[in-house]
Amino acid sequence: RKEVEQDPGPFNVPEGATVAFNCTYSNSASQSFFWYRQDCRKEPKLLMSVYSSGNEDGRFTAQLNRASQYISLLIRDSKLSDSATYLCVVTLSGTYKYIFGTGTRLKVLA
């Protein structure tokens, strides 16, 4: 079983739609969680950290469910510019390295 699993998609949604991605992780000792965004042929960029209490940044909401070992990303009112691959990232307690999911591809259609 992969340490971090994501549905690769693509998720094709119309502009203005709400879309949600889930990411599951296998190690219960996972400590920190992030969502990164990667545009085609570009480097990943930090979108948001994921906190136990959940957090929101404009149209983006991230949630963590430790009991079921998954994190989620909700995007409201999708824009064409949201089209990208979204990477789920997990770190283990006491380590410096991140474990990346393979990403979920989102296409927002006009």
Added chain:
Amino acid sequence: DVKVTQSSRYLVKRTGEKVFLECVQDMDHENMFWYRQDPGLGLRLIYFSYDVKMKEKGDIPEGYSVSREKKERFSLILESASTNQTSMYLCASSTQGYGYTFGSGTRLTVV
């Protein structure tokens, strides 16, 4: 903003050549990382370093080595390039408690 600079955006090398990929960060970060990214496989950690002259193997270190002589610079070395090392190579840096910042990547083709 933290800047992570990779020396080359595109590189073409011949099989058997020794290849150096350079990465420099300007924010005094302790931790630096080298990943490769391949379609369907995602990002895989090659090596990382949490201090000058320190290095740790990642998940796929075979065929690679690294050097960190100065805090701001982390070099990835392909001792004898092979075609299966054709990939996108991404360098990243971080400091405790914060997310990675990536360089813009080096797309290496080995022919």
